[in-house]
């Protein structure tokens with residue numbers, strides 16, 4: 001069988017792999033992406049209800065934080081490739097069982113007015129953080145995510161030179177929980193911020209993440225929704241890859257990454273075909289899939305083997321999702337006092353106190369669900385009618401659940417139906433119009449379904465790896481290993497298991513493209529940020 005040869009091969013077609021491929025294809029390399037599913041995109045997945053055509057469900061990522069402000073969104077000209085996003089004004093709404101609501105708008109004054117209904121002091125603190133920390137978020141927190149991580153001592157030395165950097169180092173040492181408890185008094189405000197950490201796959205107890213909360217509050221960007229569904233972003237990335245000459249093979253299973261004399265030289269497909277890579281292989285998969293399954297433990301160096309053995313997935317990561325095809329949108333009882341709740345984007349139901357979040361780790365370790373349910377989701381068709389037939393709607397709610405349900409992930413297959421019923425019943429307590437006659441179809445996805453669809457998300461972890469100190473920044477995925485490298489020459493990691501981690505940020509792929517370009521002595525056609533210069537000149 002004739003061998004095919006490319007400069008670079010990308011294993012797995014998540015958004016990170018697509019971004020990496022688009023950059024390197026545009027830099028002049030002949031690239032191939034191989035994806036096992038029928039469509040690229042990974043977590044950017046929109047599926048049509050097969051019984052009710054025209055209802056489109058975003059079964060994984062739906063809240064795209066600051067998407068249109070990402071450097072790759074601009075560089076890869078995604079809008080010219082058909083991508084459109086909406087940034088809803090009432091961006092986050094917490095509806096409590098009593099009907100009280102905490103509302104976070106694009107407009108700071110309206111947000112503070114809502115917080116003041118819970119605590120005047122917390123509303124002032126919120127305003128203060130927005131005003132005081134904006135520069136820090138813009139010049140330190142966000143650039144750090146969009147650049148390969150620096151060694152800790154180097155980072156500290158650079159930041160210690162400025163007042164802004166020193167202030168950042170002081171808060172960075174804290175865990176999100178500590179930052180929240182140090183700054184906010186009200187339980188609803190605290191719970192909301194903690195919940196945002198949890199749904200972005202952060203460990204609220206892990207130190208060295210104190211910059212996270214100011215970055216939520218003071219960021220200039222908010223959650224966005226992709227018009228046409230999240231898969232439309234993947235299609236835009238695909239067009240960017242193809243416009244640059246990159247090739248994509250879908251529905252193809254990879255059996256192995258070939259390594260010869262310690263160098264990655266290509267891949268082998270399940271049908272026996274070999275595809276050669278002259279310069280690099282980059283994997284969008286998790287470290288266990290990439291190194292243990294596709295390369296083989298016997299080919300790894302001792303440091304990588306140790307790193308693999310200790311690499312952890314997030315216990316409070318997995319999600320159970322219920323997606324509805326609807327005759328009418330959910331109408332929350334709380335809209336009688338706040339009619340704009342019909343247009344709330346991230347809608348959280350039943351979050352009353354921080355204890356609901358603090359208790360999750362311990363319960364999930366025992367395979368038990370949360371003691372008091374919190375669900376969150378949205379009605380995409382409230383912002384983008386194209387995701388359902390005319391006059392109809394889609395809506396979904398997610399809940400954090402343990403991966404091992406009473407000891408076994410397989411238990412999810414039997415537990416799915418009753419779980420859908422429980423979530424619906426809970427949802428109806430807030431939106432009583434969700435009666436049987438309003439619902440045309442209900443689809444549900446357990447953590448086990450997520451793992452089957454996207455094995456990269458091992459143990460159903462959407463973030464593809466815990467974000468504790470040992471697996472953050474320069475330590476991600478393995479302490480002691482240069483970022484995006486694997487210990488095998490020419491083999492790179494570019495997915496959510498690398499800095500800065502999971503979610504639809506595209507930054508792991510963006511940063512990995514820079515590292516590979518540097519290793520191949522390719523001058524980047526884009527303008528990656530330079531932390532040394534930026535942080536060296538802070539006020």
Ligand SMILES: Cc1cc2nc3c(=O)[nH]c(=O)nc-3n(C[C@H](O)[C@H](O)[C@H](O)COP(=O)(O)OP(=O)(O)OC[C@H]3O[C@@H](n4cnc5c(N)ncnc54)[C@H](O)[C@@H]3O)c2cc1C
Pocket residue numbers: 011012013014015016017034035036037040041042043044059060061062063064065252253254284285289319321450453454455456457461462463464494495496497502503504505
């Ligand atoms: C239910 C759910 C809800 C989520 N909601 C949000 C949200 O609202 N906002 C947000 O920002 N993030 C959300 N996430 C997280 C987000 O989807 C992920 O963090 C993100 O998709 C990771 O991107 P990635 O490119 O690194 O990997 P992935 O998206 O996992 O892509 C990896 C790709 O590799 C492919 N693959 C796997 N194994 C192989 C193989 N052996 N051979 C070839 N291909 C292979 C997979 O099919 C997949 O296409 C959610 C995740 C889940 C599960």
